[in-house]
Each structure stands twice: as structure tokens, then as C-alpha cells.
Amino acid sequence: MDSRTVAGLLGTIVVTVVAALGLYGFTNGYLIESPGDPDLFAPSIGVLAVAVAFVLALSAVGARSSRWLENPYW
CATH class of the missing domain: 1.20.5 (Single alpha-helices involved in coiled-coils or other helix-helix interfaces)
Structure with missing residues (x-):
């Protein structure tokens, strides 16, 4: 390896x-x-959904790049 x-x-x-x-x-x-305040559940799910969507979007942009290994850094 x-x-x-x-x-x-x-x-x-x-x-x-x-x-x-x-x-x-x-x-x-x-x-x-x-928790004592169940009103925080919906915003927490919303933040989780936005974070997952952001990570998936970044992954999709990176996976579709045709030059990602052409960089001299690699």
C-alpha cells in the first residue's frame, strides 16, 4: 500500500x-x-439538511472536475 x-x-x-x-x-x-424545548428540533433538522446538501454539492463539483489530478500539487 x-x-x-x-x-x-x-x-x-x-x-x-x-x-x-x-x-x-x-x-x-x-x-x-x-430536551425541554422541542421547538429546536425543526431548526436542527434544517441545519442538518443544509449541511448534507452543501457537502454533496461540493462532492459533485469535485467529482465532475476533469483537471483535479492535472494540478502540479499532486
């Missing part, structure tokens, strides 16, 4: 761990221990 493969694997593991911690926090905070 070369360094790019190891770095990609490490990045994937880090993203998975962060997503799992976020899911745990959301589940623990909203679904199991319901």
Missing part, C-alpha cells in the same frame, strides 16, 4: 468516526433524552 492509499483509508476512518459521534450525540440529545 502506498501513502495515498493509507491517507485515504485514514481519512475515511476519521470521517466515519466523526459521523458516528454526531449521530450518537443527535440520538442521545433529541431522541432519547428529549
Whole structure:
């Protein structure tokens, strides 16, 4: 395995761990221990939806790029 493969694997593991911690926090905070003010649930879902849409949009832009490996940085 070369360094790019190891770095990609490490990045994937880090993203998975962060997503799992976020899911745990959301589940623990909203679904199991319901907060005293349920009015915050809808804005939280809205922020989550905007964040997911933003990440997916950035991924789509990066995946459609034809020059991403032509950069001398790589």
C-alpha cells in the first residue's frame, strides 16, 4: 500500500468516526433524552439538511472536475 492509499483509508476512518459521534450525540440529545424545548428540533433538522446538501454539492463539483489530478500539487 502506498501513502495515498493509507491517507485515504485514514481519512475515511476519521470521517466515519466523526459521523458516528454526531449521530450518537443527535440520538442521545433529541431522541432519547428529549430536551425541554422541542421547538429546536425543526431548526436542527434544517441545519442538518443544509449541511448534507452543501457537502454533496461540493462532492459533485469535485467529482465532475476533469483537471483535479492535472494540478502540479499532486
